[in-house]
Structure formats: structure tokens, C-alpha cells
Amino acid sequence: MAMIRFDSVSKRYPEGHEALSRASFEIDEGQMVFLTGHSGAGKSTLLKLVMLMERPSQGQVFVNGQNLRNIGRLKIPFLRRQIGVVFQNHQLLFDRTVFDNVALPLIISGCPHQEIGRRVRAALDKVGLLDKERNNPITLSGGEQQRVGIARAVVNKPPLLLADEPTGNLDPQLAAEVMGLFQQFNQVGVTVLIASHDIALIKSLSYPIMSLKGGQVTRQPATEAEVPFDG
Amino acid sequence: MADAQGAQRRQSRIRDMLAGWRAHHGEVARNSFQRLLATPVSSAMTWLVIGIALALPASLYVGLINMQALGEAWDSTARLSLYLKMDVDDARGKALAEALRKDSELVAVQFTDRASALAEFRAISGFGDVLDGLDENPLPALITVEPVAGLSAEHLGQLQQRLSALPEVESAQLDLEWVQRLYALVKLGQRLAITLAALLALGVILVIGNTIRLAIESRRDEIVVIKLVGGTDAFVRRPFLYTGLWYGVGGGLCAWLVVAISLWVMSGPVARLAGLYGSEFSLDGLGLVATLLLWLSGGLLGLAGAWLAVARHLGDIEPK
Known part of the structure; x- marks a missing residue:
């Protein structure tokens, strides 16, 4: 089954710029896919369409079996709870601890109190920041902040994980560590879509690549045959 | 059997959700109160503004019930x-x-x-x-x-x-002529009190609305993140509604204090004046019901002001 399906989707902005032009593609459940393209090619727009931060001008988007056209404004939060998102600028809140930042999605979805502590620590453990739970994120390094953002994205175990330039501000070694984390989540069944223009890093990993050019999506099979790809 | 177990599990899940929801409300209520206490001077100023605005119609009300009591005391011995x-x-x-x-x-x-x-x-x-x-x-x-x-x-x-x-x-x-005049005056006073109360209630709503608008503005980042990770409108609204409620209830308390202190200041002279007329008359206070009503209306006005601000400004803040 497709986790994400775009069916000849166009997105024009009021000022006339067309970010996507009848783009069609599918990402199957459990896949990990990179999305590349020069800046301004529409990578962020594509992710925003998946999260319903934007709506397409034409065409249809399906996420986890739901036609997003049928999801009204009031139901958007429930779609977003199925999607973990990692941002380049990590979007952490500096008025609370690392623990409280990661706990936010659980509190929002009404998770029982005891459960919150358990799951937040599990997520922080996974990204290697269990000892920093009482810190304010502002005291952490860039790489650590990004890992807190990842912990928050996966804490309520979403089936789909989106990342927008997650390694944009990181040096190569930290970037590789962060990519390693995404690979781990993918191995336990999470569908992962990572927008990045770090071609060198992408090429070093053997996952399928979608490139955006002129509003169209073209897929290249995985660089090495070890990851099956049925595009 | 399996069905019964499923139903039981579902029930306990709903119970968990309800417990989580209640705990969340308690936490938001506490948290928004603590935020007000974290900026004591500006919060106290807001409370005082609301308190004075509510105290004016409340004192007029107290004055009127006392005049009425005075009139009735004379009326019964017409x-x-x-x-x-x-x-x-x-x-x-x-x-x-x-x-x-x-x-x-x-x-x-x-x-x-x-x-x-x-x-x-x-x-x-x-x-x-x-x-x-x-x-x-x-x-x-x-x-x-x-x-x-x-x-x-x-x-x-x-x-x-x-x-x-x-x-x-x-x-x-x-x-009895002066009693009739007094009644006419009380009637006029009641109209005045109602008009004044309506105007000042509007004032309180606007003051709280504006204060909440500033609070929303200062928590813009938080609102964006909450919306990104799937917070509903109700979830985003909740802390601001509680903040409005606390402003209103605190303002009601201030209003009660203002009225009580004014009564206390006036009770001595009133007793002396009544003594000169050979009367046992003494000032009546707000009373329990009116006090509760004052608090309740403070709280409701606070909520209304917060609703106004939230309805107008939360929609503008969307993740970009």
C-alpha cells in the first residue's frame, strides 16, 4: 500500500510561481526515500502538502490511505498526529526542558501521565540524550537540538516521518549520525521521506531518490541493489 | 468472550483518555495561573483595573439596597x-x-x-x-x-x-412624600447601575481581550509548534481561556475588596448619622449571593474577553 500518493498535483502560489506541476508519485509503506532538488525547486512545498500546511491547486494527495481533500480544517490535527516532522531549524521551544519538548505530542494526543514519562525516555534514549532530559534545549549543541527534534517527531510512534533538510546545519559526522537514526526508524517499519540537497550524503546511502525539477518528480532507483525498489 | 475483553479494553482506554484530559485541564489551569504570578506587577495592574471597573456598579448596587432598606423601614410605619x-x-x-x-x-x-x-x-x-x-x-x-x-x-x-x-x-x-421621592431616586439609580454595569462589563471584556492578545503574540512560536505536532484548536485555546478566567476571577476578588473597604470606611460616619436621627440603621454589605455573583461575572467576563481575543487572533497563527 502507498503511504504517500500524489496524483497529478499542481501547486501555484498567488504570485504566479508554480512549485509543482502535475506531479505524480507513490511512496510505499515502510520505504525510506530521499527528495532532492535545488533550493526553491519545491521540496518544502511537497512536504507541506503532505502535512496540509498547504493545499494543492489541482490534483489529489493521499496519505496513509486518506484522501487529503476530505480532511477539513478541524481534522487536520488528527492527520498531523500520524506524521512525525523534523525541521532544519528544529522548532524547539526554549521556555521548557528537553523532556517537556519531547512530551508535547503525547500531551496533545491525551496520553496518560505515566505513559508519557515512559515513552519520552524511550525516545530520548533512542537518540542518545537520556541524560539531557532536564536541560533547556538552548544549552545543547546544534546536533543535540536536532536529535531532540527527532525524538519529538517519533515519540508518538507515527507511521510516517518527514524531514526537511535535517542535516542542513550539521557537520558531515553529525549529519551521518542523524541519517543513521532515520535508518533505524525505517528498519522498524516507519516510512521515511527526507528532503535534502546534500547529494554527497545521499549518494553514500543506498535508498531511492526522487528529484524535483521544473515542478516534476522523477525517481531514480536505489544507487545500490541491496534495497529493493518497485517504482 | 473476546468481544467482552475488547469492550473492557476500549472502556479502560476511554477512562485513560478522560483521566488524561482532566489532568491536562488541571495542569493548564495551574500553569496559566503560575504564568500570571510570574509577572506579578503587570498581573496585579490588570486585576486592579478589572476590580475597579466591577467595583463601581457593585458599590452602586450596595448603595441602592441600603437606600431601599431605609425606605422600607419608613414605609412600614407610614x-x-x-x-x-x-x-x-x-x-x-x-x-x-x-x-x-x-x-x-x-x-x-x-x-x-x-x-x-x-x-x-x-x-x-x-x-x-x-x-x-x-x-x-x-x-x-x-x-x-x-x-x-x-x-x-x-x-x-x-x-x-x-x-x-x-x-x-x-x-x-x-x-410619605419623601419616601416616594426616595423610591423614584432608587429607580433612577437602578437604571444608572445597569447602564454603568453594561458599559463597564464591555470595558472589562476589552481590557482582558487586549491582554490576552498580547499573551497570544508572545507565545506565537509555541502555538506554531503545537499546531505542527497535531494540537487541535481547543488545545491551543485552552491556556488562554484559563488566563482570561484567572484575570476575571482575580478582578472579581479585587472588586469585592474595594467594596468591602469602602463600606468599612463609611460605616463609622453612617452609624453616627443614624445615631443623630435616633435610628438603628447600619450599612448592609454585599452579602454572600452578591459576592459569588460578582466573582462569577468577573470570571465569565474574563472568559468572554479571552474568547474574543482567541477567536480573532489564533486563526492568524498558522505554521508556514
Whole structure:
């Protein structure tokens, strides 16, 4: 089954710029896919369409079996709870601890109190920041902040994980560590879509690549045959 | 069997959700109160503004119930004084008094003959020497009557006319005109209080709305993140509604304090004034019901102001 399906989707902005032009593609459940393209090619727009931060001008988007056209404004939060998102600028809140930042999605979805502590620590453990739970994120390094953002994205175990330039501000070694984390989540069944223009890093990993050019999506099979790809 | 287990599991999940929701409300309520305490000066100023705005109509209300109490105290002893003509002798006056005792509209009739009237006047006025110089008693005989309780002002006026038409009666005086004027004043005051309360309530809503607008602005980043990770509108609204509630309830408390302190300041002079009139009158306070009502209306106005701000401004903040 497709986790994400775009069916000849166009997105024009009021000022006339067309970010996507009848783009069609599918990402199957459990896949990990990179999305590349020069800046301004529409990578962020594509992710925003998946999260319903934007709506397409034409065409249809399906996420986890739901036609997003049928999801009204009031139901958007429930779609977003199925999607973990990692941002380049990590979007952490500096008025609370690392623990409280990661706990936010659980509190929002009404998770029982005891459960919150358990799951937040599990997520922080996974990204290697269990000892920093009482810190304010502002005291952490860039790489650590990004890992807190990842912990928050996966804490309520979403089936789909989106990342927008997650390694944009990181040096190569930290970037590789962060990519390693995404690979781990993918191995336990999470569908992962990572927008990045770090071609060198992408090429070093053997996952399928979608490139955006002129509003169209073209897929290249995985660089090495070890990851099956049925595009 | 499996179905029963499933139903049980579902039930316990709903229970968990409810418990989580309740805990979240408690936490948000506590948290938004702590935020207010974290900026004590600006919060206290807002509370005071709301308190003074609510205290004005509340004090007017207290003033009115006290005036009404004063009016009622006099009303229950409304009396008519019938001054008899000078040529009516005591025997005829007594006979008239007897006749009036049978009148169904009167409950008490007291006859004061001319000699007793003079004695009483001499005792009270201190004009004894002047009276001694007069050749004859200048005072008429007097019949004081008390109408049955609960007569309307109009009815009392008719009674006065009927009694003054009696042949023995020179004039009938109703000691009630000032009570009627007082009632008219109280009525006017009530209108004034309602108008003032409505205007000031609007003012409170706007003050709280503006304060909440600033709070929303200062928590913009948080709102964006909450919306990104799937927070509903209700979730985003909740802390601001509680903040509005706390502003309103705190303002209600301030208003109560302002009224209580004003009453306390005025109670001494009022007691002295009442003492001069030989009255036991003392100021009534707000009372329990009115106090609760003051708090409740403070809280409701706070919520309303917060709703206004939230409805206007939260929609503008969307993740970009």
C-alpha cells in the first residue's frame, strides 16, 4: 500500500510561481526515500502538502490511505498526529526542558501521565540524550537540538516521518549520525521521506531518490541493489 | 468472550483518555495561573483595573439596597396625621377616633387632645416660656392613624384625600412624600447601575481581550509548534481561556475588596448619622449571593474577553 500518493498535483502560489506541476508519485509503506532538488525547486512545498500546511491547486494527495481533500480544517490535527516532522531549524521551544519538548505530542494526543514519562525516555534514549532530559534545549549543541527534534517527531510512534533538510546545519559526522537514526526508524517499519540537497550524503546511502525539477518528480532507483525498489 | 475483553479494553482506554484530559485541564489551569504570578506587577495592574471597573456598579448596587432598606423601614410605619379644626372639642375628637377605629383601612388610631399636645410640645421643643406667654393653647387636637401595611403610594394618596374631607379634619398630612421621592431616586439609580454595569462589563471584556492578545503574540512560536505536532484548536485555546478566567476571577476578588473597604470606611460616619436621627440603621454589605455573583461575572467576563481575543487572533497563527 502507498503511504504517500500524489496524483497529478499542481501547486501555484498567488504570485504566479508554480512549485509543482502535475506531479505524480507513490511512496510505499515502510520505504525510506530521499527528495532532492535545488533550493526553491519545491521540496518544502511537497512536504507541506503532505502535512496540509498547504493545499494543492489541482490534483489529489493521499496519505496513509486518506484522501487529503476530505480532511477539513478541524481534522487536520488528527492527520498531523500520524506524521512525525523534523525541521532544519528544529522548532524547539526554549521556555521548557528537553523532556517537556519531547512530551508535547503525547500531551496533545491525551496520553496518560505515566505513559508519557515512559515513552519520552524511550525516545530520548533512542537518540542518545537520556541524560539531557532536564536541560533547556538552548544549552545543547546544534546536533543535540536536532536529535531532540527527532525524538519529538517519533515519540508518538507515527507511521510516517518527514524531514526537511535535517542535516542542513550539521557537520558531515553529525549529519551521518542523524541519517543513521532515520535508518533505524525505517528498519522498524516507519516510512521515511527526507528532503535534502546534500547529494554527497545521499549518494553514500543506498535508498531511492526522487528529484524535483521544473515542478516534476522523477525517481531514480536505489544507487545500490541491496534495497529493493518497485517504482 | 473476546468481544467482552475488547469492550473492557476500549472502556479502560476511554477512562485513560478522560483521566488524561482532566489532568491536562488541571495542569493548564495551574500553569496559566503560575504564568500570571510570574509577572506579578503587570498581573496585579490588570486585576486592579478589572476590580475597579466591577467595583463601581457593585458599590452602586450596595448603595441602592441600603437606600431601599431605609425606605422600607419608613414605609412600614407610614402614618397620617389628622389635624382637627380648632372648634372641634375633645369629646367630638374622641368620637371621631372611635369611628376611625372601625375603618378597615386603618390598623391603629391614636387621639391626642389639645392639652396633651401642648404638654408634649412643651417637653420636646423647650419653648415653655413662650407658651406660658400665650393666652390660649394654639395647638389643634391630633389623631394619628396608621394605614394597613402594603398600601401603594396611590392608594395612600386616596386615603389621605378621604380623611381630609371629614368635617372635623382641618388637614391630613401623609409623612410619605419623601419616601416616594426616595423610591423614584432608587429607580433612577437602578437604571444608572445597569447602564454603568453594561458599559463597564464591555470595558472589562476589552481590557482582558487586549491582554490576552498580547499573551497570544508572545507565545506565537509555541502555538506554531503545537499546531505542527497535531494540537487541535481547543488545545491551543485552552491556556488562554484559563488566563482570561484567572484575570476575571482575580478582578472579581479585587472588586469585592474595594467594596468591602469602602463600606468599612463609611460605616463609622453612617452609624453616627443614624445615631443623630435616633435610628438603628447600619450599612448592609454585599452579602454572600452578591459576592459569588460578582466573582462569577468577573470570571465569565474574563472568559468572554479571552474568547474574543482567541477567536480573532489564533486563526492568524498558522505554521508556514
